[in-house]
Amino acid sequence: MNKRLKIGVFGFGCVGQGLYEVLHRTRGIKADIAKICVKDRNKKRSIPLENFTFEKDDIINNPEIDLVVELIDNADEAFEIVSSAMKKGKSVVTANKKMVAEHFNELLTLQKEHNVSFLYEASCCASIPIIRNLEEYYDNDLLTAVEGIINGTTNYILTNMCKYQIPYSEALAKAQELGFAESNPYLDVEAFDAKFKVSIITAHAFGVFIKPDEIFNYGISSISSYDISYAREKNMDIKLVARSKRNNDSLGVWVMPQFVPSASKLYQVLNEYNGVLVEGVFSDKQFFLGKGAGAYPTGSAVLSDISAVTYNYQYEYKKFGQESRPEFTNDLEVEIYYSYRTPDELSKLPFSSVHEQYTGREYCYAIGTTTIEQLRKVKDSIPTDCFICLMPEKSF
């Protein structure tokens, strides 16, 4: 495709406005925004009204528009928009991890059937180009693990709690004030956002797509100052870590809080930053650090995908055809720290063995072994004032 691309954008919020500015300040991109579709007719806009439409068909049915950039905040509506755009033969760039993870197979089929580009670098870790690297650079290496801090909101909250002893509710309020957390932070703090991302990352790392429902996620909303003190006494921080790790033929994928020792690269990932560690049999370990959210970092990832569409780039999903793909399992042993308030709450977590235990008047903990499958089963029955955290591991 050598002509200039005509783009139809959906959404002019944080990322949409970021993209608008980034695109206009970047020379050499052969693409122009033809129209921007938004929802609220009464909202004040920072650019002239003639740029906007409120009708999605003004973009979807416009034969001159080659590329739809989807940047709205509703995954179901986004899927409608993206699938109708592909059916009309338009390429699509999106930042919507929930939509991509929940409709992965359908979206791949649409992309294939209509031979269009469907790119979503901005959906995972914003400014860190993890998907394109997994897809292209690590296309023939034997990857063993991708692990990281892939949610800026929770990392901001945990940084404030660990470094400045700020209580959870205050740290969350601060994150909301600064725009790092949404008014309803549920998807972020309960680790759903990171779970959507790790589902996408795993597809590109190992050629295995795992439905988000099958991935164990446990968030940070029940963390207490006791847990932070336990970590700090041992020179560790608590981070929300997403992991996709191969062990011979099996693949473990989950998101949960983890104790991170000060020697780990992940310990250095602070505030709204994201950090991703990639490990391969031959390439050993690499570490990517960058801003995981925000108008410009996310806009720049969208811009890179737009540029890739100008040369007809498509993800090839080569790893999906490899014979040596690992098999996903939740039947994996893990060493867990479990903090609880009263001794009778210990039985809520099915340990196969406990090797350290403390019982105090307001705070108790046990450290022992269980499996991810067991954690998945009991997750909803664990009292909300109890907390689960993965013990530190030697890798990375």
Ligand SMILES: NC(=O)c1ccc[n+]([C@@H]2O[C@H](COP(=O)([O-])OP(=O)(O)OC[C@H]3O[C@@H](n4cnc5c(N)ncnc54)[C@H](OP(=O)(O)O)[C@@H]3O)[C@@H](O)[C@H]2O)c1
């Ligand atoms: N914010 C980040 O740092 C970040 C980082 C990575 C990925 N993302 C992803 O990027 C996407 C956009 O996030 P955001 O933070 O930019 O959201 P946002 O600030 O809430 O903006 C959402 C925009 O979508 C528009 N919109 C909602 N429904 C629409 C519809 N049916 N048709 C047309 N426009 C519609 C809204 O229109 P009005 O202006 O009329 O209300 C608004 O302009 C999400 O999928 C998010 O997960 C965000």
